[in-house]
Amino acid sequence: MSTVTITAADINKLRQATGAGMMDCRKALTETNGDFEAAIDWLRKQGQKVAAKRSDREAKEGVIIAKTSADNKTGFIVCISCETDFVSKNADFVAFAQSIANAAVENDVKSAEELNEVLIGGAKVADMINDKLAAIGEKIGVAKFERLEAPYVASYIHGANRMGVLVGLSSESAEAGKDIAMQIAAMNPVAVDADSVPAETVERERAIIIDTMKEDPKMAGKPEDMIAKIAEGKLNAFFKEQTLLAQAFVKDGGMSVADYLKSAGADLKVTGFKRVALG
Numbered sequence: 001m002s003t004v005t006i007t008a009a010d011i012n013k014l015r016q017a018t019g020a021g022m023m024d025c026r027k028a029l030t031e032t033n034g035d036f037e038a039a040i041d042w043l044r045k046q047g048q049k050v051a052a053k054r055s056d057r058e059a060k061e062g063v064i065i066a067k068t069s070a071d072n073k074t075g076f077i078v079c080i081s082c083e084t085d086f087v088s089k090n091a092d093f094v095a096f097a098q099s100i101a102n103a104a105v106e107n108d109v110k111s112a113e114e115l116n117e118v119l120i121g122g123a124k125v126a127d128m129i130n131d132k133l134a135a136i137g138e139k140i141g142v143a144k145f146e147r148l149e150a151p152y153v154a155s156y157i158h159g160a161n162r163m164g165v166l167v168g169l170s171s172e173s174a175e176a177g178k179d180i181a182m183q184i185a186a187m188n189p190v191a192v193d194a195d196s197v198p199a200e201t202v203e204r205e206r207a208i209i210i211d212t213m214k215e216d217p218k219m220a221g222k223p224e225d226m227i228a229k230i231a232e233g234k235l236n237a238f239f240k241e242q243t244l245l246a247q248a249f250v251k252d253g254g255m256s257v258a259d260y261l262k263s264a265g266a267d268l269k270v271t272g273f274k275r276v277a278l279g
Contacts, residue, residue: 006026010029010034010036011029012025014029017036046134060081061084062081062143062278063088064164064277064278065161066157066276067155068105068166072153074148078144079278080140089160096132097161103115111145112145115145116129144276146166146274148274150170151168152177153168153177154180163275164275164277166273166275167272168273169268176261179260182250184244187250189242190243192273193243197239197242206231245258
């Protein structure tokens with residue numbers, strides 16, 4: 001069997017195409033007898049092995065991109081995770097995450113699974129991630145994906161791509177969209193209003209409040225109906241603190257978010273929101 005000579009130019013070509021290290025590229029070409037396409041496949045297989053070996057490692061760092069469609073009616077949040085902040089702050093990695101978020105917008109992607117199948121320059125996002133994994137040696141992937149539709153969607157990125165927020169409004173208002181997005185980033189509400197808090201969240205909070213009260217010596221011997229009544233009062237306080245419209249507006253504590261919305265537009269409403277943070 002003849003042996004193909006692997007040149008520095010061959011290695012560099014493969015390195016440019018895949019982002020893998022020079023030694024890995026040399027080995028890939030050697031193992032595949034100089035077949036360029038087979039060498040790319042070989043590197044991808046190695047990347048999959050790396051991913052398997054690192055499956056027990058947490059990827060708590062990463063880059064979060066929040067973007068909207070050109071008509072501002074659909075918003076997307078994409079989180080490309082990695083293991084270290086050294087990688088997450090690298091300009092090439094941020095650009096890599098940006099390209100994937102752009103692909104989500106351009107292809108009107110509905111889920112993370114769909115995003116992994118999208119083609120960018122002829123390559124699947126999943127394969128691009130695998131190649132990047134092999135190149136940098138860290139566990140990476142599409143860790144989180146959110147999508148929001150509304151008559152108007154505003155996007156906001158906070159803290160050097162460490163958090164992304166989407167806000168759906170009933171009509172266009174760029175300033176209100178940004179202000180509400182910043183509110184959500186800072187205060188992390190659980191829902192738009194009390195009526196939209198998931199039932200399981202309400203029941204969990206009610207149970208915690210009642211159990212805490214029953215453990216309080218001052219409540220010893222109090223009738224169940226009295227405890228339940230006091231618990232409802234405490235639950236209303238939870239709604240005020242944890243639901244968006246009832247919260248104090250961070251830019252002006254003298255008004256609620258609901259008051260701010262009225263000042264921004266008589267009929268302006270928040271139809272929904274998404275908030276994604278690293279960690």
